[in-house]
Structures are given as C-alpha cells and as structure tokens.
Amino acid sequence: MASSNDHLVQSDDPNHPANLIPSLCAKFWHLGWVTGTGGGCSIRDDDLVYLAPSGVQKELMKSSDLYVMSLAAQSASLFKRQRIYLREPKGLKPSQCTPLFLAAFTKRRAGCCIHTHSQWAVLVTLLLESQNKNVFEISHMEQIKGIGKGFEKSGNLGYHDTLRIPVIENTAHEEDLTEFLEEAMDEYPDTYAVLVRRHGVYVWGENVHKAKTQCESLDYLFQLAVEMKKLGLPWIRSPELVNLQAQYK
Amino acid sequence: MASSNDHLVQSDDPNHPANLIPSLCAKFWHLGWVTGTGGGCSIRDDDLVYLAPSGVQKELMKSSDLYVMSLAAQSASLFKRQRIYLREPKGLKPSQCTPLFLAAFTKRRAGCCIHTHSQWAVLVTLLLESQNKNVFEISHMEQIKGIGKGFEKSGNLGYHDTLRIPVIENTAHEEDLTEFLEEAMDEYPDTYAVLVRRHGVYVWGENVHKAKTQCESLDYLFQLAVEMKKLGLPWIRSPELVNLQAQYK
C-alpha cells in the first residue's frame, strides 16, 4: 500500500512538509544539531504526520525518504507500539524518535517537533547532573522572549520570567523515553521542550515556524549557559544585583 | 493605503534597501547575530526608513515583508509612540526595535542601524555586570581602527585609543529602552554602539557599509574580550607592559 501513496511526498511547494523536512534537516546539520544520523524532525499537517527516517545523512535527505502516517489512525490503534504508515520509503527504517514526536502532536497539538543532539544541550544536562538537578533554569535573558508562554496560552515569556526546561534521564532505547517525556510534559504543562540527559533535546511548537525559532532560542540559551559556566557567571541573576544596579544608575 | 506603496520595496538593484535588508539579515543569521527571530536591521535612504518586521525568520526574510516610513512625517507626529507607515506588509507586526532605530537616525543621522543578540555582546555585559560596570573598555587592539572617531568627526579611532561602549540595563519591553539608549548617546556622543545588558547591542553608521563593518569590528572585539577573560588577560593593556616591551626590544 505504501508505495501507492508517493504523491503524499511530492510537491513543488517549498513549504510543503515533504520539502521542508529535508531543507530543515540540512540546515540543522550545518548548525551541528544533527550529526552522524543523530537527531531528526517531524511535521504534522492536520491529520498527516511526516517523519524523517532513521539512519539517513541529514544534509542529504530527500522527500522520497519520508514516512507519512495518519495521526487519527495511529491513535485509534489498539497496539500503540505498532506503527501504521500511509507511505513508507523503500530500504529505510522508521525513526526511533517516532513515538516522542507523536507525544508532542497528541498531548500538545504541536505542528512540528525537532530533536537535536546539540552539544550545548548535552553539556547543560551534564552540568545539571553534577549538581543533582533535573531542571534547567535561567533568568533575565532577552532571548527568553523567543519562547511561548505555554500550551493554549497566547504570547511569549517575558524578560523577567525564569525559563524552566525539565531534564529526563536517557534510556537504552529511544522509544523508551516516551513515557518519561510524557511525564515531564505533565509536570511542566507549559514547556515547549524537554532535555534528555547525555543525549539532546526535544523542542516543539504550534507550527514549523514556532518549533524552529523556539529551538534556535533554546540552543542559544544552552550555549550561553555553558559559556557562562566557563566564566563563573550564575544562570539565575542574583537578587542582590538588582539593588546594586539601581544604586549605580 | 499601505498596499498602494508596494513599489517602495520593489527593485532589481541588489543595493536597494529593500533588497539589502533581507540579504544582510540572512548573513547575520549565519553569523549567529540574529536567531529565533531576535535582532534586526533598518536602513534609512534620505527620508525613507526601511524596517524589518517582527517575528520573521531572519534568514528567510523577503523584500515584501518590509515596513517603510517617512522619517519627517514620523518626527512631525505629535504622538511619538504612534507609527505612521508609508507601506505595511500584510499579516506581520512592526518590530519593537523601531524607536531605537529611529533614535540612531534622528539623533545621529545614521543611514543604517543593526541590532544583534550576539552571545559575545551578551557575555561582555554579564562580565561587566559582575564587576558593577556599565561601560566596556578595551585598548591596544588593531581592530579598534575599524570604528569611527564619532558623530560628525572624520576618520577612525587609532590603535592607541581606548574604545568605550556604554551598557544600558535591559527593560521588559524593547521600546522602553529608547530613552536609555538616547541618554547613553548623550553621555557618549561619539559612540556608534550601545550594549544592552543580557540582551545584545545596537550599532549604527553613516551608511550600510559603515554600520556593517563597525558591527563586525565590535563583534570581533567582544568575542576577543570573552576569550581574553577565559585566558586571564586584561582588556586594558597594563601601563607597566609598555616599559617592559621597550626594555626587551
């Protein structure tokens, strides 16, 4: 059946999901977010979910490499771990990230979910591990304004808000992360991202635009956080600093 | 009315402001200066001011996304916070940076103003904050020669000059930075840039060429300053060093 649905990934529109996923993955490869086939990206267009396959060189992906799934059909299936594809590429394997992407689509109605192995994300989880922490917190950074207020809320976080991104422990098999990702979503209902210890980050958004720009803003903050640690600067602005600042103005 | 002025952003000349802003923004995205829709750029061509919109992916901006304003009409308006556009793109919002760009155009007759969220700029403001300082100072660097002497002065700074860039505190709303930016311009009349704590930097110049090359020179110096701090090297060359150098020659 799958081969009969090749039209699902054929379009002249550069903004069609089947064209966007390859161009985004190439962009992410150049940013160092996806490397050695790690990382990935999925887009949901109403009921249709477009998925990058496993094991492909991310800067060389083609539209014809993509899987397509019906979210409704998948959700209705009694066997959650069995995937039902509308379109399957020949000679490739589905991504182990699939159930994690689906969690963002079903639990948060996301339109796009990005998974990176960014070294900044990994280093942040390592720095938190050495302090026995499982949430990343940073405050008083303009770039925080690039992140939305949360699920079904309009508008973005403000400069004075503290951004909190939960960290879940890594598992041997990526699929097994799903329940922990869902738990983190329940515990942090407004988060648009979950860090995975020694692994990377999952970031989503209402649409491709929001998922991508939120992923950029978070990666920027993760990199900044690592550089701040090297320079001995704290991630949360000291309350005393506020008074000092008022004073020397 | 706005839609009737689409010709203002239509030109075959790659050096037309409506074409330059998208190509510059794409370049700045690749340099990491503007990310997650943060940062921006505006060009003034005589009375016409071309402005990048809010919330657009900077590497994907199009000429048709730009706002155009008459500087004279805007300045003559009794309601400073109300913007009067000659041309407005559909479905987009004006940038919160607009009044800051206008400050550079009106107070310094700049032809171009660039706003980056460069991590080097942010880290410099954090390092200064930890020392309770609100001015960045660096001396004896060749790249200082890339910065002009100041408003209505001809020529550039010399190798022996100390470069000073004021730092203003960030505000919850970007528009509210305007008065502090203007104060910093008054206090440092020859500066071509103002750093914003935990946010980034505004850099301007007489024309696009000068704004861009000054922004590059400053970003180079900010990055160098951060690396120097990691290596324990002071930003201002020690006066004792001069004698030592003379001695070992």
Added chain:
Amino acid sequence: MASSNDHLVQSDDPNHPANLIPSLCAKFWHLGWVTGTGGGCSIRDDDLVYLAPSGVQKELMKSSDLYVMSLAAQSASLFKRQRIYLREPKGLKPSQCTPLFLAAFTKRRAGCCIHTHSQWAVLVTLLLESQNKNVFEISHMEQIKGIGKGFEKSGNLGYHDTLRIPVIENTAHEEDLTEFLEEAMDEYPDTYAVLVRRHGVYVWGENVHKAKTQCESLDYLFQLAVEMKKLGLPWIRSPELVNLQAQYK
C-alpha cells in the same frame, strides 16, 4: 599506462567514488577536519581503490586529481612499499596516507577510510598524553550509538557501552604509522578508528555512508570530551551517580 585509464575517474553519477571524494573533501574542509592540505579520504569499490593525492587544497579537489589502484594487484606485489597505480594524475604525488587506508581495506574490508586533523581529536590525544594514557574512553553518551559494534558484527554500540578508541604515537613519516595502526587494529579488533597522538584520527566503515557518519559521531564525541574537560566533567560517568539518580527520581 596511467593516462589511458582516465575513464576510471570520469562519471556523471554524483555517487561515483571519483565524484564523492572531491565533494566529501570539500565538506570536510568546511568542517575544519582537513586544512592546509592535511587529512584525506579514500574509497574502495570492490577491487578498485580511489585515493586523494598529496598536497592538494582539499576544498578545490577535482576527480581528475585522483589516483586509482587495484587492491588485489597491490596485495599480490612482493614489494609492499612500492605502489602500483591503474591511474595516476599528472603533476601530483600520492598521499603518504595510502598504506594506512590500505590497512583499513585489507584488514577490516572497509569501503571507505577518512583521515582528519580535527583539533578535537588532537586535543583529546594531548589530554590523554598528560595522563599517560593511550586509549580514549567515554561512556553514557547517546552519540556512542552512532558507532558500529565492530568488525563482522551487526548493529551499533548501545548507550550503556563504553566507547574505546586506541591512540598510537605519531611518527616522523606518515607511512611509518602503518605498523602501529595495524597493531592497534589487532589489539582493538572491533574499533572503527585509531587516534594518532598530536596528529588526528583515522576512521573507517563498511561503506562511505558508515565511514562518514562514524567520523561525524566520533568528532562530536571528541569535541564534547574537550568541552567536558574545560568544565571539570569526567568522561566516564561515576558509578555513584547512578544511585543518586535513582534516588532523586
């Protein structure tokens, strides 16, 4: 004879080895893996071995610059250090890496071997040298899953496996590394890479795809390891940490 075999490097197929080597080398130059003519790449297609020449600017290499060799003819030769080429480019010299690439092809049946001078690889060997060690070890990193289990084994390493890459000492002449590389292969029969102290790394794989993605995964891990050292984080996860993690969940 050589000039008569130009057809060996002429193909319209971008995936032909004679076209892949130049495009891979250009990619590696942009990644900083090969610079100042250092580093290189070779592909084996059944019996035919395609080799980048010595001393060429890697981002400017052309198909016509390549050497081609018969692996069987070379292996049958009584004089191992004498090279027999099916095709030689005019005015160029063979790469000193040739016998090292051949070792990967003959001892491990590799289809592609990449040699980088990546600074991360070099820094890892320097950090190990300062601890008197000749094997790089890292554990509990998702990216480890990008590396195969080993020679004639199917599947990849898992998250809980410790990745071990042997380090050999550098020699004055690159060809003289061959016996040490082969010794390291014997001692670590499942390794897909050998680090060379103060020099770089050799990485191979069954085919171009696997060699390239393994090289990317290793370079990612070398960079991460250097950044971890700057931040005081150990390369091997502490066993105590496991208990602590279980406890705070």
Added chain:
Amino acid sequence: MASSNDHLVQSDDPNHPANLIPSLCAKFWHLGWVTGTGGGCSIRDDDLVYLAPSGVQKELMKSSDLYVMSLAAQSASLFKRQRIYLREPKGLKPSQCTPLFLAAFTKRRAGCCIHTHSQWAVLVTLLLESQNKNVFEISHMEQIKGIGKGFEKSGNLGYHDTLRIPVIENTAHEEDLTEFLEEAMDEYPDTYAVLVRRHGVYVWGENVHKAKTQCESLDYLFQLAVEMKKLGLPWIRSPELVNLQAQYK
C-alpha cells in the same frame, strides 16, 4: 593613466590573480580571518603585483576594485613611500598593508602574501606578551609539516622540528610596521610568517597555493595553542614525556 589599464584586472580565468583575490578574500571572511574591512591579500605574477584596496567589505570585493603595480618600477623609485600604480580603481584608497606585502615580494620573492586579523593569532600574541616573549614556539604537531623549511630551501618542516614565528610590536600606522617586519625577516630568515602583537599575522609563500595552505596550517596551530592554554597543556612537549612514552609502550 590608471583607467586605461583596466584590462589588467579583466580575465575569464578563475585562477587569474584579479579573480583569485576576490574569491580568496570572500573565503577568508567566512573563516573569520578578515572582518570589518581588516586584513587583506596580495598576489604577485612575475613583475605585476595585484592588491586589494583599503576599506572594502572583503566578502564583496570585485576584480575592478584591485590596484596593480609593477614591482620593478616601484623598486626603482627613489621615493619608497610613494606608490606608482599601473591601475587604480576609482573612489578607493590603497591598502596600508601595501609596503608589507612588497617586503614579502622583494625580500622573499613570495608570489602571494596574506594578512589576517585572526583572533587565534591575536590571542597567541597576547599570551606571549603576558610572558614577555616575542616568538611563538610549538613542537611535535603533525600540522607543522604544512610549513616549508624556509627561503630557497626545498621541502617542509618535520614533525620533530620546532616551529618558530617571530612577533613584532604593533605601530599606530600599519605602514610603519614595515621596517620591523623586515627586521624579523632578517632575524628569522626561514620564517614564512610574522605575527603582529594585538593585530594579526602576515603569511606568505612562493605562490598562492603555498601562501594559503601555510596560512591555514598556522591558523590551525594558533587555535590549537589557545585551546591548549585553556586546558593547561604546554606548547613545547616536555622532554620527560618522551621517556615516559617509551616506557608505557
């Protein structure tokens, strides 16, 4: 007269100096070697010297922006500081680097000279300054083999050679560096590069290929040296290490 010689910078050959200088400068801009109009490049083709102008954005340079000079005519001139151009671009100014490029051409018969403001070069000069040193020394690095043995010597440095690059102090005017550059050339007759404190580096070679690849190799070593300093690793391998290494083999 100058305008009559436009044919000197007009060629369809991408390897013509008038085409190579713009393409090299664009490449160097992307490497971060030339920024904010700083840095530059000159090529000598027999008696003709092609020079990038002052103050141009390096990634946007055009063939028509170049100056051309006769080396013989310039050398025969009684007034060394007066430049005699065969071809001058309109509306531009000659580079202050001109006499430094000429020094490489006349004293070392170089075919190309590159001047970068690379931050790694600048940081190396700062680290040496803090130790009161005016020569950069590094040993036991494979990439040293990318540098030639010296003026009128054939072959390249070996792995066991110590690379030495002299550092001269910066001056207020770039032209005034010339005599110090020439002094350094006299003191280190085999060097292909001179570092300039708090400024950058001049690198040359017999031809474009050698100047560029030597510049890449040196920049690689400068970056490595800075990273080594951050990690507490010495630039010169300890003599004791040799014995230890022999021992643990």
